[in-house]
Amino acid sequence: MIEKAQTRIPVKLHRNVALVTTEDAVLAEELLAHKKLAENIVGRLSDRVLLIRAGRVEAVVQELRRMGHTPQVL
Amino acid sequence: MAIPESEQWNLHTRHTLKRYEEALLRQVAHKLCKPRGQWPMHELLDRIASAVTNTPMIDRRLKELPVESRRIMCVIARSRVARWPVGSLIEMLVALGAKDGLAALVNLLESGLLLPELFPLGSDPDAGKTASRARLKSFAAWLTRSDPMPMVLASPLVTNRAFKEDLGIACIEVQAEGSTIHEADGLDWPLRVAVLWQQANGAPLRRTQQGGFFKRDHDRLVGDPILGSPPTDALTPIPDPGLFTAALAFATGLLHEQETELHAGAWTPAWKAPLPTLLVHLWTALGRIVSWNPAQGNAPSDLPGSPYTSAYLLAILYLAQMPEKSWASPADVETWIALRHPYWLGKKTDSLGIATFLLGIAYSLRLLQATKAPDGGWLVRLAPLGRWALCYSDEPPAVPSFKHTLLVQPNLEILAYRQGLTPELIASLSRIGTWKTLGAACTLQLEPHSIYRALEMGDTLTSIVQLLEGHGTKALPGAVLDSLKTWSSKRERIGVYSAGAIFEFTSPTEMNEAIARGLPAVRLTDRLAIVANEKDIEYKHFRLTGTRDYNLPPEKCVDVEPDGVTLSVDLGRSDLLLETELQRFAEPVAAHPSGDGPGAKGNRTFYRITPGSILSARQHGVALSYLETWFGQRTGMPITAAGWLLVTGSEAGPVELRRQLVVHVANEHLADGLQQWPGTRPLIRARLGPTTLVVDEADVPVFAEHLKEIGVKVLFEA
Numbered sequence: 001m002i003e004k005a006q007t008r009i010p011v012k013l014h015r016n017v018a019l020v021t022t023e024d025a026v027l028a029e030e031l032l033a034h035k036k037l038a039e040n041i042v043g044r045l046s047d048r049v050l051l052i053r054a055g056r057v058e059a060v061v062q063e064l065r066r067m068g069h070t071p072q073v074l
Numbered sequence: 075m076a077i078p079e080s081e082q083w084n085l086h087t088r089h090t091l092k093r094y095e096e097a098l099l100r101q102v103a104h105k106l107c108k109p110r111g112q113w114p115m116h117e118l119l120d121r122i123a124s125a126v127t128n129t130p131m132i133d134r135r136l137k138e139l140p141v142e143s144r145r146i147m148c149v150i151a152r153s154r155v156a157r158w159p160v161g162s163l164i165e166m167l168v169a170l171g172a173k174d175g176l177a178a179l180v181n182l183l184e185s186g187l188l189l190p191e192l193f194p195l196g197s198d199p200d201a202g203k204t205a206s207r208a209r210l211k212s213f214a215a216w217l218t219r220s221d222p223m224p225m226v227l228a229s230p231l232v233t234n235r236a237f238k239e240d241l242g243i244a245c246i247e248v249q250a251e252g253s254t255i256h257e258a259d260g261l262d263w264p265l266r267v268a269v270l271w272q273q274a275n276g277a278p279l280r281r282t283q284q285g286g287f288f289k290r291d292h293d294r295l296v297g298d299p300i301l302g303s304p305p306t307d308a309l310t311p312i313p314d315p316g317l318f319t320a321a322l323a324f325a326t327g328l329l330h331e332q333e334t335e336l337h338a339g340a341w342t343p344a345w346k347a348p349l350p351t352l353l354v355h356l357w358t359a360l361g362r363i364v365s366w367n368p369a370q371g372n373a374p375s376d377l378p379g380s381p382y383t384s385a386y387l388l389a390i391l392y393l394a395q396m397p398e399k400s401w402a403s404p405a406d407v408e409t410w411i412a413l414r415h416p417y418w419l420g421k422k423t424d425s426l427g428i429a430t431f432l433l434g435i436a437y438s439l440r441l442l443q444a445t446k447a448p449d450g451g452w453l454v455r456l457a458p459l460g461r462w463a464l465c466y467s468d469e470p471p472a473v474p475s476f477k478h479t480l481l482v483q484p485n486l487e488i489l490a491y492r493q494g495l496t497p498e499l500i501a502s503l504s505r506i507g508t509w510k511t512l513g514a515a516c517t518l519q520l521e522p523h524s525i526y527r528a529l530e531m532g533d534t535l536t537s538i539v540q541l542l543e544g545h546g547t548k549a550l551p552g553a554v555l556d557s558l559k560t561w562s563s564k565r566e567r568i569g570v571y572s573a574g575a576i577f578e579f580t581s582p583t584e585m586n587e588a589i590a591r592g593l594p595a596v597r598l599t600d601r602l603a604i605v606a607n608e609k610d611i612e613y614k615h616f617r618l619t620g621t622r623d624y625n626l627p628p629e630k631c632v633d634v635e636p637d638g639v640t641l642s643v644d645l646g647r648s649d650l651l652l653e654t655e656l657q658r659f660a661e662p663v664a665a666h667p668s669g670d671g672p673g674a675k676g677n678r679t680f681y682r683i684t685p686g687s688i689l690s691a692r693q694h695g696v697a698l699s700y701l702e703t704w705f706g707q708r709t710g711m712p713i714t715a716a717g718w719l720l721v722t723g724s725e726a727g728p729v730e731l732r733r734q735l736v737v738h739v740a741n742e743h744l745a746d747g748l749q750q751w752p753g754t755r756p757l758i759r760a761r762l763g764p765t766t767l768v769v770d771e772a773d774v775p776v777f778a779e780h781l782k783e784i785g786v787k788v789l790f791e792a
Contacts, residue, residue, distance in 0.1 A: 006591070008617035009584050014576040014650055015608065016624045021598070023567040031568075043654030046599045051650060054624055057572045064568060070526040070561070071568040074606040 018052035019045065020060065020071075037063045080127070082196060083229040088123050090189050095209040106135060106186040122186050132235045135185055142172035143181050147236035150228045152394070152464045153387050155358050157191065160217055160224040162361070165384040169414040171242055176217065179226070183213040187232050190216055191225040223378040237465065243395040246406045248453050250445045257457050258307040260353045260440030261492055261500075265512050266319045267356075268504040269300050271328050275338035275527065279320060283334065285365055285374040287317075292372075295320055300512055305438050309452050312434035313371025321366040325359035345497045350470035352497040353439050354463045360386050360435070368427030368434065381417035382431075388415070389428050390441065393456050394464050401445060401453035404429035436460070482542050484551040486520040499545060505531055506538050520554065525561045535562040574604040575611060576650065591615050602650075620646040628652075630710045638716030639683040641709075646677050655704060656681045659691035688720045698722060734759060735774060737767040744786075753780040 022028040025047035032038050032050070040056040040063070052060050064071045091099060096115060103109055103118045107125050125131050136144055146167050150158060160179060167175030182188040190213065210216060217224055273294070280288040287295065295316035296302050304311040312318060320336070323329045330339040344355035361383040365374045368382070389407050396402055408428035412418050418426060432454055436442050441460035447453045456464070458471035479494020480503075488507055490499075492514055503509075506528040507518030528538060535558060543550050577593070579585040582600040589595060594610045595603035605611055622629065631647035634640070641660060643652065660681035698713075698721050705713040713721075739745045742764045748754045749761060757777045760768040769777050778788050 006615065009588050009591075009615060010580055010619050011584070011588070011616045012578040012620040012622070012646070013616075013618055014578060014622050014624065016573045017571065017576045017604070017650065018573065018624070019571050019598075019604070021569040021571070021596075027567060043651055045602060045650060049598045051654070052570075057570065061570055064570070069568050070522065070529075070565040071570045072565050073530065073570050073572060074574070 018054070018057045018060075020050040020052060020064075022048045022050075024048060031064075034063070034067060037067070080231065083231065084123055084127065086195055086227070087126055087189060087229070088119060090192055091119050091122055093192050093210055095211045098210060098212065101184060102186045105184055107131075126186060126229060127231055129231075129235060132187070132232055135187065136236055139181060139185065139187075140178060141239075141242075142167055142170070142175070142178040143185075144236050144239045145170050145172075145241055146178060147182070147187065147228070147233050148239035148241060149387065149391065151230070151233035151237050152391065152466075153358070153361070154354065154463070154465070155361060156228050156230060156233075157195065158226055158228070159379045159383065160226060161379050162384040163226065165381060165416055166388060168416045169384070169388055169411065171414075180213050180217065183226070187228075189227045189229075191227050195227055221378075241391060241395060243392055243410075245392060245396045245400075245402060246410075247396060247400045248403045248406070248447060250401045250453055251448045252446055254445060256309070256437075256444045257442075258438050258440050259492060260349055260438070260459065261495055262305045262307045262438045262512075263319070263322060263356055263435075264349075264352055264497060264500055265495075265509075265516065266301060266305070266315070267323045267326070267328060268500045269509045269512070270295075270316075270319050270323050271338045271341075272504050272509060273298070273301075274323075274329055274336060278332070278335040278337045279329070281331075281334050281336060282374075284376065286372070287320075292317075300509060305434065306513060308435075308438045309433035309444055310430055312368055312430055314366065317372040318363075318366045318435075321363045322356060322359060325362040326356060327359075341501045345501045347497065348470070349473050349497055350440075350459055350462065353441075353459060357436075357439055357441060357463055368430040369423075369425050370427075381415065382427075385411055385415055385417075385426065385428060386431060386436075389432060390436065390456070390460065390464060393442070393454065394461070394466055396455060398461075399455070401447075401455050403447065403451065403453055404432045405451075407432060407454075478545060478547045480542060480545045481547050482520075482550055482554055484553045486554055486557060488518040488520065488542075490516045490518060492516060494545070499541075502533075502541055505533060506541070520557065522561045522564075525558060526565060529562060529565055535559065538562075571604055571606055573608075574606050575608045576602055576604050577616075578602055578650075588615065620648075622647070622649040624649065624651075628707045630708060632708045634709055634711065634714055635680075638714035639720070641681045641683070643679045643681065644677065645679060652708070655708070658694065659683060659687055659696050659701060661687045683717050683720055685720055692721075733771055734768045735771055736762065737769055737777075739765050739767065741765060751784075753783065 020028075020031065020041075022031065028044070028048045028050060032041060032044075037060065040053045040060050041050045042053045043051040045051060061071055061073060091102075094102065099115065099118055099122075103113070103122055107118075107121045109118070109121065113121070136147065146163055149166055149170075150156070150163075163179060164175035167178050172178055179188065183190060190210065192210065279291045279295070281291075282288060286292065296314065298316055301316035301319050304315060320329070324331075324336060326344070327342050328339055329336040331337075342355070344352045347355075363382070364377070364380040365372065367373050367380065388411055392407050392410055393402055408426050411428055412423070412426055432442060433444070433452055437444055437454065440457055441463055442454045443457040444452050444454050456466070458467065461467045462470045474493065476491070476494030479491045479499075481489040481491075483489065487510075488503070490503060495516075503518055506524055507520050508524050510517040510519055525538065529535075538558060539550065539555065542554075576598070577585070577588065577595060579588065579601045585597070585601055585603055589597075589603065592612065593603070593605065593615070595605045597603050628651070629647055629649065631644045631649075631652065633642040633644070635642060640663065641656065643656070660683045663680035663682050698718075701717065701721060702713050705711060705717070737748075739748065745761065745765050745767055748767060749758050754777065757769050757773045757780070758767050759770060762768060781788050
């Protein structure tokens with residue numbers, strides 16, 4: 001039996017995006033309230049997804065660790 | 075796929091021979107294969123490459139060579155090192171009695187049994203460069219170069235045929251006093267290297283351009299309670315043990331250099347092998363250490379080589395020449411080297427450090443056994459592991475196995491009994507705990523940051539628990555398990571994607587379909603999903619409607635409508651940042667500006683700058699400079715006049731409304747004349763356009779009088 005060909009799904013691809021995901025919205029708010037961290041955040045995609053300024057990932061990870069968090073770097 | 079060692083050597087031999095000048099290649103072929111005719115180059119190359127894998131032919135050629143050449147091939151074979159500095163080989167040749175060490179090496183190179191290192195083993199040289207570069211014309215000329223230091227490569231297939239060669243070393247046997255034989259467990263240096271790896275993982279070691287360490291890191295290595303203390307399982311202390319550990323870790327590849335810093339690297343395959351294999355790995359790395367020696371300790375040097383590279387091997391080979399049960403005095407070994415090694419010949423040196431090397435390092439690496447001499451000093455001989463390391467036995471000594479060797483205590487301390495430690499267990503423990511003490515029983519501490527480190531390196535809560543339970547003498551205490559769970563789950567709270575690929579779907583249904591087809595993505599919103607590694611994406615399922623790379627500068631993707639405040643976004647070129655940027659100073663348009671349909675039309679959405687949106691933007695710190703930059707980056711145009719008005723209007727001076735009469739004249743020349751003629755000039759308040767002028771209402775009678783004077787008719791608005 002010939003399988004029905006699958007159509008290609010239209011999608012827009014955003015490459016090399018750096019972002020922070022949090023367990024909940026409160027934690028995202030907590031991070032945004034931290035001035036040094038907020039400087040490197042350029043936007044918020046949802047209540048728990050924050051966009052990192054280009055080239056500032058390492059600074060964000062360092063700052064999170066300084067704040068006592070243990071981010072999972074993916 | 076990894077290339078088998080024999081195939082790798084074959085390829086390397088061919089690539090090297092291709093770089094020989096024809097005359098040199100014919101000379102090598104003449105000595106190695108003894109061709110009867112004038113073979114073409116490619117055939118010569120094939121014959122040489124096959125001859126160095128032909129054991130009867132190798133045996134015949136070795137027999138024809140002088141004894142010095144055969145001896146050095148034997149030494150290379152027993153060293154288990156295929157890549158040697160020419161200087162070290164010459165030192166060993168001279169120490170073994172050769173009058174001209176260089177001639178023996180040239181002989182081997184000309185016979186094709188040694189290869190000059192023209193490019194690193196295993197690399198794939200550029201064929202184009204091979205043709206264009208100057209080819210190798212003579213070995214004698216190549217050997218005289220100093221930078222980079224000439225290195226030779228010896229295929230094990232060739233050197234192994236010289237195993238049985240007598241090295242001509244006359245040893246002095248010494249009678250032992252008692253029957254007690256000491257042998258180390260070999261774990262001292264692996265453990266210290268593991269501790270150093272852990273410390274370098276936390277903070278890399280910084281080096282000066284001269285090769286020494288910066289003061290802070292030097293002090294760290296010298297003063298560290300574990301690394302700076304003398305080895306527990308050695309017969310004599312060595313100078314600067316911390317710096318030796320760093321040099322050893324670097325030589326084995328566990329530390330790697332990034333610019334001027336030494337960083338912790340990945341655990342090499344030897345750490346997954348049994349202990350004897352790791353110890354041989356450490357032993358073979360000793361020859362690559364140039365910044366430390368057993369006489370002076372830390373000795374950073376600009377020189378590329380070290381006399382100890384050859385001296386260490388000579389010392390161990392001396393012991394290997396003795397009958398298996400006989401003992402030698404370390405001092406005799408040192409004297410033997412001092413009298414023969416060209417580096418020390420004729421020099422007055424208090425100590426070469428060879429005895430320190432034997433009792434402090436070789437013994438700790440389990441290469442040697444020791445016993446007491448009648449004078450109370452130590453005597454040494456090769457241990458079974460040492461004999462295997464030098465290929466005097468085929469099998470490594472058996473290592474007893476004690477799987478349950480860890481005791482995890484409720485206070486999060488791990489007690490690791492040394493007899494059960496294996497290289498793999500040491501590496502695993504180094505990831506999950508912090509080493510606190512090394513001794514018969516070593517201690518580690520489980521800490522949040524150590525567990526975090528392990529998780530970052532690919533361990534999971536399950537694998538950590540399995541490791542501790544699998545090697546534990548008792549069940550894991552509940553408090554420890556709880557802590558591990560808490561620390562692991564804390565890590566799950568925040569994720570950072572450093573370079574993810576976000577898929578923006580047109581509808582939630584399509585996102586669900588993509589995930590159902592196997593897209594390894596994590597949902598971010600109902601239309602956005604992220605893939606951590608772009609390599610995992612199967613693009614055959616997708617039709618890309620747009621691509622945006624966030625490593626590139628922002629793209630121009632916004633057009634401004636004629637009203638100067640409506641912004642039209644090209645969705646095919648826009649990015650995720652744009653929406654956030656727009657929302658700072660504009661409002662989404664509910665209906666398309668033309669009035670037909672919703673705010674989004676075709677592949678575009680619309681935003682509008684309004685007084686309210688600008689007021690909000692100003693309250694949130696958006697300044698004119700930000701908008702000027704934004705318009706330049708996103709529209710490719712300067713900020714619009716309307717936009718500028720909305721932003722700066724409140725700061726501009728007041729707008730004045732006053733009563734005035736506008737005078738419309740027939741043509742531009744008439745307006746110019748009225749502005750210039752002294753009769754009317756003082757009455758003109760302003761010029762609004764080419765044919766419009768302004769006069770005060772009170773001046774109208776005088777103005778009309780002057781116009782009448784020059785014959786211009788005046789009409790008043792009805």
